[in-house]
Amino acid sequence: MTELANRLIEAFAGHTGLALCAMDREGRPVASAAFGASRGEWLANRTRELLSAGHRADAISLVDVLPGLKMFLAPIIATDKPEGILAAGMVMEAGSRDAVAAFLAAGGEPAEEAEAMFAAAREIDASDKRLLTEQLKALTRTLGLIVGHVRQPGGEAGLLGGIERLATLINDGHDVGELLQSFMDLGCGDLKHGFDFVGFAEMGGDECVITHMAGNPAAGALVGTSSMIGEGFIGQAVATGMTAAWQDVRHDPRVLPFQRAGLKVGSLICCPVVRQGRVRAVLFAGVADGGITRLQASLASILSNMADNLRTRNDRLSAMTRQSQRISALKEILHLMTKAKDTEIITYMLVDMSLNLLSGRFSAIALFDPDGSPDEMRIVSRGLSREESERYGKMLLTEYGQSGAAAAAWDQARSFARETEWGTVLECPIGFNGKLLGVLSVATDAADAEAGSFLAALAVTGAVALDLLGNRARQFRDNVRELHEAAAALNPSVGTFSARLREEAEAFARYLELPDSLCDQIGAAALMIGYPPEVCRRVLPADEPWLAMLEEGRRLMESAEPVGPEEELSLSAGGKILGLAVRYLQADSDVAKMNWHRDSDLFAKFVTYKRALLVQDRQIRADTRTQPDFDQLSKREQEVFLLLVEGRNNRQIADTLFISEHTVKNHITNIFGKLGIRDRAEAMAYYYRMKR
Amino acid sequence: MERSLMMLQVECTYFFEENPFALETLESLATRLGRSVDDLIPVLDRLVELTVLTRIGSGDQSVYRYNRPVTVYRNLRA
Numbered sequence: 001m002t003e004l005a006n007r008l009i010e011a012f013a014g015h016t017g018l019a020l021c022a023m024d025r026e027g028r029p030v031a032s033a034a035f036g037a038s039r040g041e042w043l044a045n046r047t048r049e050l051l052s053a054g055h056r057a058d059a060i061s062l063v064d065v066l067p068g069l070k071m072f073l074a075p076i077i078a079t080d081k082p083e084g085i086l087a088a089g090m091v092m093e094a095g096s097r098d099a100v101a102a103f104l105a106a107g108g109e110p111a112e113e114a115e116a117m118f119a120a121a122r123e124i125d126a127s128d129k130r131l132l133t134e135q136l137k138a139l140t141r142t143l144g145l146i147v148g149h150v151r152q153p154g155g156e157a158g159l160l161g162g163i164e165r166l167a168t169l170i171n172d173g174h175d176v177g178e179l180l181q182s183f184m185d186l187g188c189g190d191l192k193h194g195f196d197f198v199g200f201a202e203m204g205g206d207e208c209v210i211t212h213m214a215g216n217p218a219a220g221a222l223v224g225t226s227s228m229i230g231e232g233f234i235g236q237a238v239a240t241g242m243t244a245a246w247q248d249v250r251h252d253p254r255v256l257p258f259q260r261a262g263l264k265v266g267s268l269i270c271c272p273v274v275r276q277g278r279v280r281a282v283l284f285a286g287v288a289d290g291g292i293t294r295l296q297a298s299l300a301s302i303l304s305n306m307a308d309n310l311r312t313r314n315d316r317l318s319a320m321t322r323q324s325q326r327i328s329a330l331k332e333i334l335h336l337m338t339k340a341k342d343t344e345i346i347t348y349m350l351v352d353m354s355l356n357l358l359s360g361r362f363s364a365i366a367l368f369d370p371d372g373s374p375d376e377m378r379i380v381s382r383g384l385s386r387e388e389s390e391r392y393g394k395m396l397l398t399e400y401g402q403s404g405a406a407a408a409a410w411d412q413a414r415s416f417a418r419e420t421e422w423g424t425v426l427e428c429p430i431g432f433n434g435k436l437l438g439v440l441s442v443a444t445d446a447a448d449a450e451a452g453s454f455l456a457a458l459a460v461t462g463a464v465a466l467d468l469l470g471n472r473a474r475q476f477r478d479n480v481r482e483l484h485e486a487a488a489a490l491n492p493s494v495g496t497f498s499a500r501l502r503e504e505a506e507a508f509a510r511y512l513e514l515p516d517s518l519c520d521q522i523g524a525a526a527l528m529i530g531y532p533p534e535v536c537r538r539v540l541p542a543d544e545p546w547l548a549m550l551e552e553g554r555r556l557m558e559s560a561e562p563v564g565p566e567e568e569l570s571l572s573a574g575g576k577i578l579g580l581a582v583r584y585l586q587a588d589s590d591v592a593k594m595n596w597h598r599d600s601d602l603f604a605k606f607v608t609y610k611r612a613l614l615v616q617d618r619q620i621r622a623d624t625r626t627q628p629d630f631d632q633l634s635k636r637e638q639e640v641f642l643l644l645v646e647g648r649n650n651r652q653i654a655d656t657l658f659i660s661e662h663t664v665k666n667h668i669t670n671i672f673g674k675l676g677i678r679d680r681a682e683a684m685a686y687y688y689r690m691k692r
Numbered sequence: 693m694e695r696s697l698m699m700l701q702v703e704c705t706y707f708f709e710e711n712p713f714a715l716e717t718l719e720s721l722a723t724r725l726g727r728s729v730d731d732l733i734p735v736l737d738r739l740v741e742l743t744v745l746t747r748i749g750s751g752d753q754s755v756y757r758y759n760r761p762v763t764v765y766r767n768l769r770a
Binding site for chain 1 (some may be wrong): 698699701703705706709710712719742743744759760761762763764765766
């Protein structure tokens, strides 16, 4: 109802002394002038009873609510359609007051309200009846015209304009809060909706939390408060999933939270936002005085849909932005991963980048030994303790190992979600050329299809990078070995020197626990020390750091000058180690004679390393001379043994000898058995005993 | 997080993976990566949160170092 209609009703009530209540077609009050809300409600209740009893309110009528106590019911017709009902009462036949009073006193109608209505009832005669009938007809006709005017294109221009303006907010990157605020601002302009406040509450778990409020400045205090499902007005809307309007709730205890926030609530409407059968949010709006009209109900419903659309749009935009960021980052990761020169770095990248991209409790990569036992794996993890890594590794081995269910059915580039003690874990097998190499995992709360795709992309890239690296490293080692053998054939002394240099430099690098790739590069630079760098640059990859090491090593080899602090500082990490090995061999393996400045930390480490070897050697020599004979090993076993004591792992030995890692393991088992040793440390000790 | 910050997070992680022994202050890292200190602050906070980096000390004197992931070998029969 418009303000004009409300005023007409009030004026008519004042003029006739009757209580009036305008209702929609179902008998829900939309406006009243009833000298007290209870009288208006009483009229509405009686009207609904009559309608449900089959009373047709398509023409004005005077009906007995109680024997002798009557009210008028008149249809409100807008554009030829009944839009509502106007109830006006109470009246009684002139001279019937005593009879009606006697009936009520006899207990015919116990309600106090009825007595109040009786007390206020107006006695009318036939002429009054005709006059009131005509007046009510005129009033309902006017009300119909007003309602019809609002519904017509011209009449609702302001209304439509207001809604249109709100609709534009959806495409302008605004949020729900701004939408609600604009709605309230328009309430003072074109869109005279009459609401005093409006709010939006969103479902979070089992609660509906108020996230936005607009209108009354006090309304902001409600933001952050929540209702359980079924609790209060908002909770009830969540429970039913149905729009509901509560009229005249000033004394309803459920308005207490509003009142405590300083809001005056006369009536309230709640419009739940339902998607895929679930209530996602509730839009609610209230008026300080009076009831919720049909127009207000419609506007609240429109606004709730707008807010939902806006929220959905913003959620999608946010998801798209997040996805775009991840794709850009993934592109960069792929680029960096194919540049990596070390298996260890690739595994670290897979672990760290999956955590960077997807966030979560932990990330891990488990790598099988493709030529070794299917019951063994290496697990690199971030976010898990060592014990947790072992537990998780066992779980993966059980699942993906030889007898595991996933081993036979693994599918590259597809992620699986698994429930574990750490929550949901996304797992993606890493495979290449039909062979399962390992599993990449990340424990994340958002284990959705998008996260699965990103993990799969990382897993595929990891597999390709590992394969590329293996091929590159094998090719590089082969070329270096062939060039070294060619140099040794032309000049045996150079061949011997470079082989010793490699042994010294690489062993020290491994003692320092430098990455495998750096140790390999130092070894390659040592083997190539007899070649001018220009030659190496032409036949070997020119962008590798080993070339710089080679230049630095050659410079030191050609000069007998002591290496001072400045020169040491100018050397690369590998160049320093190679340089120390050069100076050590130039000093006839005597650290005391080495031309290297004595303040150097690295030199001090080299001295410590050499002393440790000496002490170890003496202990070993003092130990026993009854060790089994090295010659009892086959030629191949001897080759494996010598590579093993250089500190090479099974894969490196396999690559060097062109055999599988599985074969390397068999050889090592045989070597340990024949020499009576238990592990690599004892193999090193045996080697030094043997050298003496 | 802005797109550039996500990229910087990747860049920063890669730097420490390639230089696992590096000890860098905010300023030195900004110089190495050619980025602004302001850009790096949220990125380093995030990497510390993800346990990729450890922050030693506080304030301007904080030093960041890489946390190597845990590596274990597992045998099903063990």
